Amino acid sequence: MERLELELPSARSAAAGGAPVVVGVVASGNLEVLVERGGTPDRCRFEVSTSVHGFGAVWRAVLEDFAARRAVAGLAFSVNDAGATPAVVTLRLEQAAEEFLGAER
Amino acid sequence: MSTERGRVWDGARRDRRERLERARAVAPERWVEAGRVTALLEAILRPGDRVCLEGDNQKQADALARALARADPARVHDLHLLASVLALPEHVELFERGIARRLDFSFSGPQGLRLAQLVAARRIEIGAIHTYLELYARYFVDLTPRVALVAALEADAEGNLYTGPNTEETPTLVEATAFKDGLVVAQVDRRVERVPRVDVPAGWVDFLTVAPTPSAIEPLFTRDPAMIGEIQILMAMMVVKGIYAEYGVRSLNHGIGFDSAAIELVLPTYAAELGLAGRICEHWAVNPHPTLIPAVESGFVRSVHAFGSELGMEAYVAARPDVFFTGRDGSLRSNRALAQTAGLYACDLFIGSTLQIDLAGNSSTATTSRITGFGGAPNMGSDARGRRHATEAWLRAGREGPPGPGAMPRGRKLVVQLLETFREHMEPAFVERLDAWTVAEKLGWALPPVMIYGDDVTHVVTEEGIANLLLCRTEEERADAIRGVAGYTPVGLSRSRRAVENLRDRGIVRRPADLGIDPRAATRDLLAARSVKDLVRWSGGLYDPPARFRRW
Numbered sequence: 001m002e003r004l005e006l007e008l009p010s011a012r013s014a015a016a017g018g019a020p021v022v023v024g025v026v027a028s029g030n031l032e033v034l035v036e037r038g039g040t041p042d043r044c045r046f047e048v049s050t051s052v053h054g055f056g057a058v059w060r061a062v063l064e065d066f067a068a069r070r071a072v073a074g075l076a077f078s079v080n081d082a083g084a085t086p087a088v089v090t091l092r093l094e095q096a097a098e099e100f101l102g103a104e105r
Numbered sequence: 106m107s108t109e110r111g112r113v114w115d116g117a118r119r120d121r122r123e124r125l126e127r128a129r130a131v132a133p134e135r136w137v138e139a140g141r142v143t144a145l146l147e148a149i150l151r152p153g154d155r156v157c158l159e160g161d162n163q164k165q166a167d168a169l170a171r172a173l174a175r176a177d178p179a180r181v182h183d184l185h186l187l188a189s190v191l192a193l194p195e196h197v198e199l200f201e202r203g204i205a206r207r208l209d210f211s212f213s214g215p216q217g218l219r220l221a222q223l224v225a226a227r228r229i230e231i232g233a234i235h236t237y238l239e240l241y242a243r244y245f246v247d248l249t250p251r252v253a254l255v256a257a258l259e260a261d262a263e264g265n266l267y268t269g270p271n272t273e274e275t276p277t278l279v280e281a282t283a284f285k286d287g288l289v290v291a292q293v294d295r296r297v298e299r300v301p302r303v304d305v306p307a308g309w310v311d312f313l314t315v316a317p318t319p320s321a322i323e324p325l326f327t328r329d330p331a332m333i334g335e336i337q338i339l340m341a342m343m344v345v346k347g348i349y350a351e352y353g354v355r356s357l358n359h360g361i362g363f364d365s366a367a368i369e370l371v372l373p374t375y376a377a378e379l380g381l382a383g384r385i386c387e388h389w390a391v392n393p394h395p396t397l398i399p400a401v402e403s404g405f406v407r408s409v410h411a412f413g414s415e416l417g418m419e420a421y422v423a424a425r426p427d428v429f430f431t432g433r434d435g436s437l438r439s440n441r442a443l444a445q446t447a448g449l450y451a452c453d454l455f456i457g458s459t460l461q462i463d464l465a466g467n468s469s470t471a472t473t474s475r476i477t478g479f480g481g482a483p484n485m486g487s488d489a490r491g492r493r494h495a496t497e498a499w500l501r502a503g504r505e506g507p508p509g510p511g512a513m514p515r516g517r518k519l520v521v522q523l524l525e526t527f528r529e530h531m532e533p534a535f536v537e538r539l540d541a542w543t544v545a546e547k548l549g550w551a552l553p554p555v556m557i558y559g560d561d562v563t564h565v566v567t568e569e570g571i572a573n574l575l576l577c578r579t580e581e582e583r584a585d586a587i588r589g590v591a592g593y594t595p596v597g598l599s600r601s602r603r604a605v606e607n608l609r610d611r612g613i614v615r616r617p618a619d620l621g622i623d624p625r626a627a628t629r630d631l632l633a634a635r636s637v638k639d640l641v642r643w644s645g646g647l648y649d650p651p652a653r654f655r656r657w
Contacts, residue, residue, distance in 0.1 A: 029334075029529065052531055058593045085527040086593040087336045087568040094625060 004048040004059055011071035012041060014101050021100040024092045031081040031089060033096040038076025050081035062086045066093050075100070117286035124149045124288060125311070135264055136296070137314045142172035145312060147180045149288055150252060156205075157187040157250035157282060160196060161273035161441065162212075162480070163325065163413045166256040168292045168316035170195040173254065178203045185209070187250055189237060189274055189441075190480075191216045200229045209248055210478060211235045217475035224476065224548060234476070234554060236483040238445045241274065244281035253282035253289045256320050259300050260293040264307035267300035270414030270422065270437035271322065276305055277442045283309035294319040301434035324416040324651045326394040328366040330634045331656075336525060336568045339617065339627035341367035344456065344523065345376045347571045347620045348564060349385040352498040352519060356388040358448040358485045360457025364523045366396040368456070373403035373633040390448035390485070393418045393429060393437065395650070399633035399643045401428055410447050411439040412481065417654075421647035441481075448485035453498040454519040455485040459556055460528065461536050464584040464596065466559030466574055468522055469541040476544075479556060486557040488518040502563060505575040517575070520557065521564045526592035533594035534567075535587065559583075565590055568624075569597075570616040577613060589614040 020036035039045035044067050048059055066072070070093075077093065084092070113119070131137075131144045146169075150156065158173070159166040173181075174195045184205040188196065191213040199205040200223050209232040213220050223229040235243070244250060255278055258269035268275050282289050290312045291305075345368065348354065359365040372386060386400065387407040394415050400406050409429050414422070414437050423435040432438045448455065459468035470477055492499070499516035509515045524534050541553035565572040565587055572586040589605040591597030608614040617624050634640045637654045 055531060057598075058531075061593050061598060083530065085336070085525060085531065087525060087527075088334070091335055091624060091627075098625065 002050050002053050002056075004046070004050070004056060006046045006048075006060065006063055007039060007043045008046070008064055008067040009042060010044045010067040010073040012073045013071050013075055018100055021096060023095045023099060026080050026082050029083055029085070029088065031079055031084040031092055033092045034078040035096040035100045036076055037074065039074060042073050044072040044074070045076040046079065047077070048079040048081060050079075050083075052081070052083050058086060062089055066090060070094070070097055072097055121286045121288060128312070132312060135311070135313055137312055139168070139314055139317045142169065142314050143175045145290070146173050147176050149290075150176075150181050150184070152181065153183050153185065154251045155185045155187060155248065157244070157253040157278050158196070159253070159255040159275065159278055160188045160190045160192050161271070161275075161413060162190055163322050164256050164268070164271040164273050164275070165193060165320055166254050166292055167193055167195070167320055168314070168318070169254040169256070169290060170199075173204065174198045174202065176204055182206075185232075187240070187244070187248060189240060190214060191220060197223065206230060207232055209233055209235065209240065209243070211237050211240045212478040212480040213476055217477040220476045221474060231476075234478045236479050237274075237441060237481045238449065238484045241277050241281075241442050244278065249285045249287070250278070250282045251287050253278050253287060255279060255289065255291050257291055257293045257304065259295045259297045260291065260313050261297060261300050261307075264291070264310045264313050265300050265303045266291055266293070266305040266307075266310060267302060268304040270419060270439060272304050272439050273413045274441045276440065279305050279309050288312075290314070292316045292320070301436070302432040304438075322416055324654070326361050326392050326415050327417070327650070327654060328361070328363055328394070328396055329637055329654060330366070330370055330396060330632055330639065331636050333363050333367050333370070333629070333632060335627045335629065337364050337367040338371065338629065338631055339568055339622070339624050340364060340523060340525075340566055341371045342375055342622050342627055342631070343571055343617060343620055344368055344521065344566055345371060345381070345385075346379065346622060347615060348454075348519065348521060348566070349376070350379060350381055352453070352501050354385050354454045354498045354519065355496065356452045357386060357454040357456070358390045358452050360455075360482060361392075361394070362458045364458050365456055367632070369396045369400050370632045370634055372400040372405045374631050376405070377403065388452075390444050390452055392439075393422050395637070395640045395648055396634070398640050398648060401425065402643050403633070410444050411437060412441040412444040413439045416651050417649045420649060421644045424647050445481050445484050448481070449487070450489050450492055452485065452518075453496055454521065455482075456521040456523055457482050457486060457557075458524050459522055459534070461534060461539050461541075462522060462524065462565065462587070463536055463539050463559070464587050465580070466522070466562040466565065466583065466587060467539060467555050468557045468562070469539045469553070469555050471539075471541045471544045471554040473540055473543055473547065479554070482556055486520045487561045488520070492516065492518075502575060505573070506563075507578065517563065518561075519563050520561050521566060522557065522562055523566045526567050526569060526590075526594050526597060533596065535591035535594045535596040537596060567592060570614055570619070573613050573615070576611065582608070582613070586613050
């Protein structure tokens, strides 16, 4: 297991509150993403544990792009990865954010 | 003048008679007992002979391969083996035992690893790795077989062969051999009173034997819809909307994989919603694989010509003769040489996956530990420069490409590479340098084994978007366009964002959003069939999946 923790600037997310949301599964080539309130009002927190070693730079690039594209400040994402590709990671993060923020409305 | 006086003009025919004479002691009749086949082969073969051993994508002359592998290497040795596909352990054994020394072939699939080891140990000389059409072509030029060992399903007493749905290349191999005074030996599963149809006439066949066990056929082209993920569905949506609809692609060939299966399965849903039924994907050069069923049933697919068949599809094909080419007996008639020709000359588009692609668009499936070969993709994944009939898709691709000499209007085949930026285990699919270069250097080959050359590729599609290489005018632009869809691979990360945004403005790189596609809409709900059971249902119970695909 390799662990990674990042706090990245992002635009402020929609209203506070909402129960934590989980999307995806820990299965080969897939990942589980839990999203909840956390981090500071102008930053988003990511905790990643992954079964694949040596891809810290790729994770950082994927998460930076995500935080820049989506208004997710004030949220914390816990990622449990079993070798998902960046495409699948991005998709699950989007789904998690949509479900969490959507549920608040 | 008379310089040619005394020259023999029928040497091969005399040699053939001598071989038949020697065979008489072992096999007085055309039909040979299974236990006598090795002796027959020892009698009719000479050291150094060119022997075509039928190994197609599906059908294998496996009993004859086994009989040949048991031959006495003191009598039968140094053969020059010709084979489309080197699939069986017995094929490799021929080289390990010294029965064969030289090999010309097209694809080695499951034996790729052992083949690489034999080459490293200098137990085998490889003439060349061909594309299918290229290999068949050479059978009629400089690689004409002396003896062909072929497989069929049934034969009558006279020796007329019935191949069933997997005719594949049997008629081609037999023609090359029989009409140049070679000898043809056929194995069949059954000897029958009357064959349902004649695929190879008896007059072209010399010896027949009933195989001790029926020739095994694998369901090589069956892809379980349950294994298709959202990323593949997203790419399928981009292909349908950004390429098939835009160019009006009516005739096409699909490679085999989950990526292209996803396209087939969103035709009845996503493509139908876009109003594309009757406008795209009508005529196919493709095997009758099960994921095509929903597109056939929903009216997209009007005709299919096949290289070979697919296990379990027999009854379905027989019930759809307006779509598939079938014999009077009702079963599929496939023909690899003709379907490859159809794919090359009569299809507007080829789409396939690959393992590696470089910044010029060259793609390869070669790795340093395996010699896998080409098969048919390079034929269908290349522009047919001898083509002269115009279609909407072909003309539009030609207009987008760089102008030819004298501003002559030209068409262009659409050749699409469809791949995720990373393969399994986070192997980047986009690379600065193909492994094919290392393979060629290691083995001393003049040509790196490239599946599809970059100048034939018109579009590269990944989860990041579509790169239209036709619109690129310089090598730098081409490399930038490919980097633009290479995502988080090292090649992709080193792109200039400004250059890519510029290409995006010009429509050379198109993101899902540019195509009006929301990636979150790419769910498995878009698949017309989400399981093998769904495919059976679509077929009205006619598709009979092999046991390994039944999970109910």
